[in-house]
Amino acid sequence: MxxxxxxxxxxxxxxxxxxxxxxxxxxxxxxxxxxxxxxxxxxxxxxxxxxxxxxxxxxxxxxxxxxxxxxxxxxxxxxxxxxxxxxxxxxxxxxxxxxxxxxxxxxxxxxxxxxxxxxxxxxxxxxxxxxxxxxxxxxxxxxxxxxxxxxxxxxxxxxxxxxxxYPYRSLMQQLQKTERYARMMAEHEFARGKRASLGKLVLSPAWRFWRGYVFRLGFLEGWHGLVYAYVRANYVRQKTIMLWMLERGQKVE
Structure with missing residues (x-):
């Protein structure tokens, strides 16, 4: 085959x-x-x-x-x-x-x-x-x-x-990539009628961090695990904020 x-x-x-x-x-x-x-x-x-x-x-x-x-x-x-x-x-x-x-x-x-x-x-x-x-x-x-x-x-x-x-060449490249993906996902979700709530804005990034860093033992990866968990949580925060702003007729770029 x-x-x-x-x-x-x-x-x-x-x-x-x-x-x-x-x-x-x-x-x-x-x-x-x-x-x-x-x-x-x-x-x-x-x-x-x-x-x-x-x-x-x-x-x-x-x-x-x-x-x-x-x-x-x-x-x-x-x-x-x-x-x-x-x-x-x-x-x-x-x-x-x-x-x-x-x-x-x-x-x-x-x-x-x-x-x-x-x-x-x-x-x-x-x-x-x-x-x-x-x-x-x-x-x-x-x-x-x-x-x-x-x-x-x-x-x-x-x-x-x-x-x-090998996803990232540098931290700056990761941050730029996650910001771009957050915008694309926010626009996708907004176009399909999904909306952000205050609860999601506050709780979703925190849950992403604790789920990965604590419950899935990311802390055992040392500083690499800590930075990774923070950046991934920030992606959720960016996506939710952008969706929140789109709902209110604001541009996100």
């Missing part, structure tokens, strides 16, 4: 090489680039990927476009900041050798590196994601372009092994 790997990119020259190297077991690699100004496309093409260009219209639609361009029906979707670990690769190959007979899709844990430490506690892990699936039975569906998720019609199995994730 052949596998097509699908990746979307924008200015990922420093990370795309390692991502593609971890996908060497796939029968095809499709890279959809949205106008990179660095060497992303050249690096991907040199590594043997089929590189396509498409204007960015949203994370979900961009990823679905990549899936639609694949030559094979079983697709493995990664971001440029992700790598298939050796254990996960063995699990993926075992499922392929069995003909993907027991599922329409497979999920697995995502292990994130956070400024020199891999976080195995708190809200960061196991962060299971559905990334290997039969596109005839699913894909990147729905209308939400941010925090997109694939879904399938049929059983989903969990494979052992981690998808290694």
């Amino acid at each position: 052949p596998i097509s790997a699908c990746i979307i990119t924008f200015n990922e020259a420093d990370r795309i090489g390692d991502c593609l190297a971890s996908l060497a077991f796939c029968d095809e690699i499709v890279v959809v680039d949205s106008g990179s100004t660095d060497a992303t496309r050249e690096i991907a093409a040199t590594a043997g990927a089929r590189v396509l260009e498409r204007a960015f219209t949203g994370f979900r639609s961009q990823k679905q476009f990549a899936v639609d361009q694949a030559r094979h029906d079983w697709v493995l979707c990664l971001d440029a900041d992700e790598r298939v670990s050796p254990e996960l690769r063995a699990s993926l190959l075992a499922a392929r050798d069995a003909g993907f007979a027991d599922a329409a899709g497979y999920r697995f844990a995502r292990l994130s590196e956070y400024f020199g430490r891999f976080l195995r506690r708190g809200n960061a892990y196991p962060d299971r994601v559905l990334r290997l699936f039969d596109r005839r039975r699913g894909g990147w569906r729905g209308d939400r372009e941010i925090h997109e998720a694939a879904s399938v019609d049929g059983p989903v199995k969990t494979l052992p092994g981690d998808l290694i994730h």
